[in-house]
Amino acid sequence: MSQFYRQYAKQILALGLLLLPVLAFEGERVPANNDIETWLPMDSEVRQEYEWFKEQFGAEEIILLGIPNAVADSELIEALAGRLERLDGVRQVWTPDRLGGLMADLGVPSDVIHARLTGLAISHDQQMAGVVALLSTEGLADRAAAVHDVRQVLEYCQLQDDRILLTGAPVVVAELNHLGGVEQNRAFFVINMLISLVLLYLATRSWQLSSSILMITLFAIELTQASIKWTGGEMNFILAALPVMVMVFTLAIAVHFVHYYQSMLDEPDPLAAALARAWKPCALATLTTTIGLLSLLISDIAPVRQFGVAGSIGAVASVVAGLGFTPALLVLWPQSVKPIRETREDWIANFAHGVVQQARPIVQMCVVVVLVASIGVMWLKPRIDPLDFLPHHSKVVSDLLQCERELTNIESIEAIVDFGTEDLSFVEKLNRVRAIEARMAEHSAIRHTMSLASFFPQELPSRALEAARMFSRAQASGQRGDYMSAGERYWRISARVQGDTTEDKARAFDELAVMLKDDPVRLTGIAPLLGQAQQQIFRGFWESFGTAFLIIGIVVACSVRSVKTAFLAMIPNLSPIFLVFGILGWLNQTIDIGMMMTASIALGIAVDGTFHFLVIYKQHLKKNCTPERASYEALVDTGAPIFQAAVIASCGMLALTGSSFSPTVRFGWLMATLLMSAVVGDLVFLPSLLALRRNRLPESQCTGLPPVTVVEENHRTAA
Numbered sequence: 001m002s003q004f005y006r007q008y009a010k011q012i013l014a015l016g017l018l019l020l021p022v023l024a025f026e027g028e029r030v031p032a033n034n035d036i037e038t039w040l041p042m043d044s045e046v047r048q049e050y051e052w053f054k055e056q057f058g059a060e061e062i063i064l065l066g067i068p069n070a071v072a073d074s075e076l077i078e079a080l081a082g083r084l085e086r087l088d089g090v091r092q093v094w095t096p097d098r099l100g101g102l103m104a105d106l107g108v109p110s111d112v113i114h115a116r117l118t119g120l121a122i123s124h125d126q127q128m129a130g131v132v133a134l135l136s137t138e139g140l141a142d143r144a145a146a147v148h149d150v151r152q153v154l155e156y157c158q159l160q161d162d163r164i165l166l167t168g169a170p171v172v173v174a175e176l177n178h179l180g181g182v183e184q185n186r187a188f189f190v191i192n193m194l195i196s197l198v199l200l201y202l203a204t205r206s207w208q209l210s211s212s213i214l215m216i217t218l219f220a221i222e223l224t225q226a227s228i229k230w231t232g233g234e235m236n237f238i239l240a241a242l243p244v245m246v247m248v249f250t251l252a253i254a255v256h257f258v259h260y261y262q263s264m265l266d267e268p269d270p271l272a273a274a275l276a277r278a279w280k281p282c283a284l285a286t287l288t289t290t291i292g293l294l295s296l297l298i299s300d301i302a303p304v305r306q307f308g309v310a311g312s313i314g315a316v317a318s319v320v321a322g323l324g325f326t327p328a329l330l331v332l333w334p335q336s337v338k339p340i341r342e343t344r345e346d347w348i349a350n351f352a353h354g355v356v357q358q359a360r361p362i363v364q365m366c367v368v369v370v371l372v373a374s375i376g377v378m379w380l381k382p383r384i385d386p387l388d389f390l391p392h393h394s395k396v397v398s399d400l401l402q403c404e405r406e407l408t409n410i411e412s413i414e415a416i417v418d419f420g421t422e423d424l425s426f427v428e429k430l431n432r433v434r435a436i437e438a439r440m441a442e443h444s445a446i447r448h449t450m451s452l453a454s455f456f457p458q459e460l461p462s463r464a465l466e467a468a469r470m471f472s473r474a475q476a477s478g479q480r481g482d483y484m485s486a487g488e489r490y491w492r493i494s495a496r497v498q499g500d501t502t503e504d505k506a507r508a509f510d511e512l513a514v515m516l517k518d519d520p521v522r523l524t525g526i527a528p529l530l531g532q533a534q535q536q537i538f539r540g541f542w543e544s545f546g547t548a549f550l551i552i553g554i555v556v557a558c559s560v561r562s563v564k565t566a567f568l569a570m571i572p573n574l575s576p577i578f579l580v581f582g583i584l585g586w587l588n589q590t591i592d593i594g595m596m597m598t599a600s601i602a603l604g605i606a607v608d609g610t611f612h613f614l615v616i617y618k619q620h621l622k623k624n625c626t627p628e629r630a631s632y633e634a635l636v637d638t639g640a641p642i643f644q645a646a647v648i649a650s651c652g653m654l655a656l657t658g659s660s661f662s663p664t665v666r667f668g669w670l671m672a673t674l675l676m677s678a679v680v681g682d683l684v685f686l687p688s689l690l691a692l693r694r695n696r697l698p699e700s701q702c703t704g705l706p707p708v709t710v711v712e713e714n715h716r717t718a719a
Contacts (some may be wrong), residue, residue: 002272002327009331016219016325027225032177033234035143043300046532049524053414056485057492059140063090063150064410065131066123066165066403076157077129083153084131089139089146094132096121107457120448120496123406128165130407135170143170144177167400168410175396176237176389179660192244192655196251196648203255203644206336212329213258217250220321224314231313236303237389237661238594239310241668245601246314248652249289252608252645253282253322259641261330262337271327279323281615284559285608286319288552292604295548296597299540301533307597352635352687356628359688366575366685374578376585382538383590384530385502391660408448408496413509413525415440415493420520426488427460433491436519440495443515445508451493452483497527506531541596548600549574552607560614568689569614572681573606576674594663598670605649606678609642613682617690631691639683646679 005012067077074097081093099121100113108116121130139146147170154160193214200210221243228235257278264273293315296308330337355362390397400410417433424432434453441449483492495512499505505527513523549570557566577599584591616637620630653675656668 001275002269005271005327005331009328012328013325013332016216016321020215020219020222023219023222023226026229027222030225030229030233030235033236035173044532046524046528049522050526050529053416053522053524056416056490057414057482060482061135061140061143061169063133063135063147063166063168063170064403064407065133065150065154066128066167066399066407067131067159068128068161068163070127071161071163072129072157072159074129076159077131080153080157080159081131083157084133084150087139087146087149087153089136089142089149090133091136091139092134094121094134096129103455106455108455109457112458116454120408120450125406128406130403139170144174147171147174165399165403167396167403171396172386172390172400175394176661179237179390189243189655191658192247192652195651195655196247199644199648199651200251200255203641203648204258204336205338206333208333209258209329209336212333213251213254213326216254216321216325216329217247219325220250220314220317221246223317223321224310227313227317228310233306233310236306237664238303238307238597238667240659240661240664241594241656242307242310242314244652244656244668245311246318248605248649249286249315249318250322251648251652252285252605253319254326255645255648256282256612256641257323257326258330258337259638259644263637265337271330274330275323275327277615280559281608281611282319282323284555284611286315288555288607288611289315289601289604291551291555292548292600292602295544295551295600296540298543298547299596300536301540301593304540304593304597311601348639349636351683352632352639355635355684355687356632356691359628359631359691362684362688363692366572366688370575370579370582373582373586376582376587377578379585379588380538380581381590382534382541382596383502383592384534384537386530388592388662391662394660404498409498411497411505411525411527411530413446413495413497413505413512413523413527415495415512415516416522416524417491417493418520418522419489419491429488429491430456430460433493436516436521437493439515440493440512443508443512445497445499445504445511446495447498448496449493450483450496452491497525502527502530502534506534537591537593537596541591541599544597545577545599545603548603552603556607556610556614559611560618565614565618565690568693569610569686571689572685573603573610573678575681575685576606576677577603580670580674580677592663592666594661594665594667595670598667598674602671602674602678605675606681609638609646609678609682610686612638612642613686627693628691631687634690635683635687642682643679646675646682650675 067080072080074095077095078097081095081098084090084093096117099117103113103116104110114122118124118126121132122128123130133150135143135146147166150166154164154166196217197210197214200213201207204210204213224242224246257274260278261270261274264270264277267273290312293308293311296311297305299305299308387397387400404410415436417429417436419429419432430453433451437449437451437453440446483494484490485492497505497508499508509523509525509528509531516523552573553566553570556569557563560566560569581599613634616634617630620633621627625633650672653668653671656671657665659665659668
């Protein structure tokens, strides 16, 4: 293989440079999908009920505009509504005057109209009017375009005042697509590249090699993005972390390979020796990382599964690029790498000596700290709130909160009254729906209700002809299809639900279900789905982590061919998870979508350093060294690259804290903390554990390196 690289190094690198713009072009074309519904459980009974509701009444999505009276009068609002209705993405627009006019046509008294519209289309202080735009099929297909067109109409009507509120699910989705775009994330990605370049230089002492390795990471990133495009994948804001993660994977492989090459410069063919030594731990580390990512497929939340698949593609792309191009760079610029004895610092030898000599108290202290911290895991709680997806300073967030204060809430609980085959007249059904609606409105969490009954007067005409005319006018208004389905079998009651947390709204849903258990009512909506998604996050957190731990443990046992060694090796990799998440529990922190994925991913990445350590450890055991000496030698040989790779990886993850999305920011902080904690596990806890293993051979039979007694300055010696 080394002969192949010597012969074709330039061609390999040239091919990579030629493919890079092609991959970049393809990677830029990956479609984005930040629809809130994709974050909800897919196969649950609650989701199936919601999908049935959409089949009956359509996927109703609205854009809500709050317009102060000081900005526009009713005439201008009506002109705005007319222009909005002419948009392809909007099928219908309702204003206070239009709703009130329809109710008046059906005989509703003016004082009742005012009461029904207050808190829904008119603010309680009468100073703001609400305009509701219902999206058409075209608008649902491209929400961002629909929102853009609405903004254009506002601009045309000279309604660009900051006091005008614009909110609704399509607005949130459009903002997520905007913030999750390449342009928005490019700044913190460039900063991450510069930081990584500096850290690479500190590790290699060669700007030429460092910048070239950075180009390799770009190739791996673009290969990953293009592969997602080719496999029909979609991007979402959680996947904004993917480029940085792929960079971390690739840099770790490149740093370890350069270190192996440095340590083999005394060999006749250092490249061949480095390849022979590097491929197994790098391949195993990639395998465990992939296992950790694929364990996310257990989740019932689509973007989490997408992240697992995309991350796995990235892990494979990293090993292809890292082991594929780094040897070619070393063939092209062999002078950029100095022998390891000239670059190794004494600190690692002194550090290794201290760890091995103090192995027992170190193990005892680590066990106590982890056990105490892990108690906090029992207090962890899940959390999912769509507002967490946006930066808190966003105008979209402030508009939504102000709309909820002054007009109505965006989230709703939908009640579908099923009359089945009951032989009831229209009026009887209307009165029964009105009675159920009144009971729902009594619940403290229900802010406002709306049904077909809302458009009719409390007292219906007694004469059949007059009643028939009223029903005919109601049918002509178009509201029948929004609030009735399957003829007159299904009647819809839309209840706007309020609550500080997802738990509050889910609790309201459960209480309504109990309240209406004797009525032919089916309840659904986004609120109960968010509650279920919240529980799924917590359940998926433990299921994916448990699966990853079990499979990775089996892989480690097979690779070292020792169940006992594998068991000891997995303890330091498990400890950072319980330490960090236990501390979060002690601090009463909640687990969101971004944090949920970190445990499995961090476990897969952390085992990377463990494999490199175990390779050297096993080699020295085969030389009949004591476990203490083997642990020392493995730590001296692998400590520097493990530490360097972890620092680079952690700094890369910290770059994610520059994201506009709170879950991505928390993902970055938590991953960086977990990776640095894993370094302590790999360089302190693991060597100490393995050093305490009972020696199977008498001391005199350790014919390899003698036991460590002292570390002298500038070089290490053994007594």
